[in-house]
Amino acid sequence: MKKILIINGPNLNMLGIREPDIYGHETYDDLVKLIKDHAEKIGVEVDFVQSNHEGHIVDEIQLAYFQKFDGIVINPGAYTHTSIAILDALKTVNIPTIEVHISDVSKREDFRQISYVRLVAKKSIIGHGLQGYLEALDELAK
């Protein structure tokens, strides 16, 4: 069974509270349940990390190498647009990675148009809401 790590960056623990007009009314716990149910249906094992701290995300990506994860689904939140450290960590572990954004960042502010993670991601799923995480799982399960 494939082992997939789902990483959510800063402020994604505040889903349901944060800007619901952009990110919706479902909470982080709802997201975890949605992904767990889907993972069970398609027969993959999932593990979750949510952190508001860049270095912690880097640590967890490195750990994914030693724990032999087969894939990573990452929504780095605002670190998408700033973090070379997260890009380098993903390059280091060389685990197939899919980038997910709940909102359609391509239609938002200029500062959201850069994605460092995109440079290493197999695919970027943008603006599909929470469903985007399930699409990413399907892709990595192939």
Ligand code: DQA
């Ligand atoms: C986000 C988009 C980012 O620009 C933002 O900083 C987030 C969430 C999204 O899922 O749409 O925190 O990654």
